[in-house]
Amino acid sequence: MDGTGQNRQKAGQAAPPKRRKSPKGEERREQILQAAMRQFADDGYQNASFAAIAQEVGLSLPGLIHYFPTKVDLLLAILERRDLESVKVLGGPDLSWRALLSALVEVVQANTHIPGVVRTFAILNAESLTRDHPAAGWFGNRVRSVSLSLSQTLQRGIESGEIRPDVDARALAAELISMMDGLQMLWLRAPDAIDMVAIFRAYVDRLIADIALG
């Protein structure tokens, strides 16, 4: 009816989404999301086949559509779920800048154990740069939000006198994001050929040495 698939809810949090039942259904949803992530990771969103995702979980195409009315809805469901997970990582605005940088290294470390997920989001991230891509808004918001979060923490470090005052917090935030994303792409092309964690850790260590005061 609406064609946008945005009709889930708007701001409710614990509100049970209308009425929902079957345990089997929830299990299926989970399977579908997993399968879709796999196929998006392999082929990208545009090139992946909605019907092939259905097949992977043993459904017909209309069977899949019963759960996700359009391909876009399925994509958005994957992104939405990622939102919930990633809140906790950069969560506190009360984190010290050193702790934040450590947390970033840990994120990279953790990512090496879930190459599938990393691949999915790296592919979608890049693909979302193309015209009218349905994930463009999500990735745009995400980069804005992460960037803001990083630069605020760095800025607090500057104001508290722990970081050299001539550092550009916003530029440094962009630099960190770029390095992480760039490394991911290199790593995805040849996971065994480069040690993503070691490289990123070395980079961050140098960065800390460069900007720390005292």
Place this chain on the structure above:
Amino acid sequence: MDGTGQNRQKAGQAAPPKRRKSPKGEERREQILQAAMRQFADDGYQNASFAAIAQEVGLSLPGLIHYFPTKVDLLLAILERRDLESVKVLGGPDLSWRALLSALVEVVQANTHIPGVVRTFAILNAESLTRDHPAAGWFGNRVRSVSLSLSQTLQRGIESGEIRPDVDARALAAELISMMDGLQMLWLRAPDAIDMVAIFRAYVDRLIADIALG
């Protein structure tokens, strides 16, 4: 008949590719390559329409096929051309490491003036991470080659005593490539919001300060 479109020539350089004639034809080829780059930049390779490229240069689909027998041939032609251009940038293996890093900054600087080209290759680079992508080999070779070139130059710097001996040249090469590619993606998402050149230059300056001896 061969279906691969690889039948142009194999190693000849000045050898006129069999026999070629019309000036009009060469002009058309040029238009086609430009149009294709534009559309690949907008929509990616997979999602771009071969026929739409034909239309943009005022040809029917069979008319386009006269010049490039398949869509893959067109893609490879674009990549091939880029090869010729990019040789000169990192050309000499007799370049000093400082000169090389300066050259990288200049490349980034120059790239800000050709966002279309940057976009094309950034999009294709990311897209080539998907399964069976026709550009995968090209980008794989490219990253290998650039990486090797960078790390060799850095290694020479180490051996000549200009760079600290505890530096990992290969890791640093990967880091540089990651930073450039990551920055490009961030920049493409919001060209006016970030100063790619300033960020990269600041990064390189810190890097030099960190690894230089004496």
Place this chain on the structure above:
DNA sequence: AAAAATACCGATTACGCGGTAGGTTTAACA
């Protein structure tokens, strides 16, 4: 001027795609 390659086009084909129409079976709940 003759021969031959180049530079195209209209019509068509085979196929995969996302999505719909209209149903039947299965399971939850009162």
Place this chain on the structure above:
DNA sequence: TGTTAAACCTACCGCGTAATCGGTATTTTT
């Protein structure tokens, strides 16, 4: 236990796709 929604399926549709067939007109070379 009856009602109702969830959980699916078969068959189908319209569309866009890359690519082919079989030409004709133009240009270049001999």
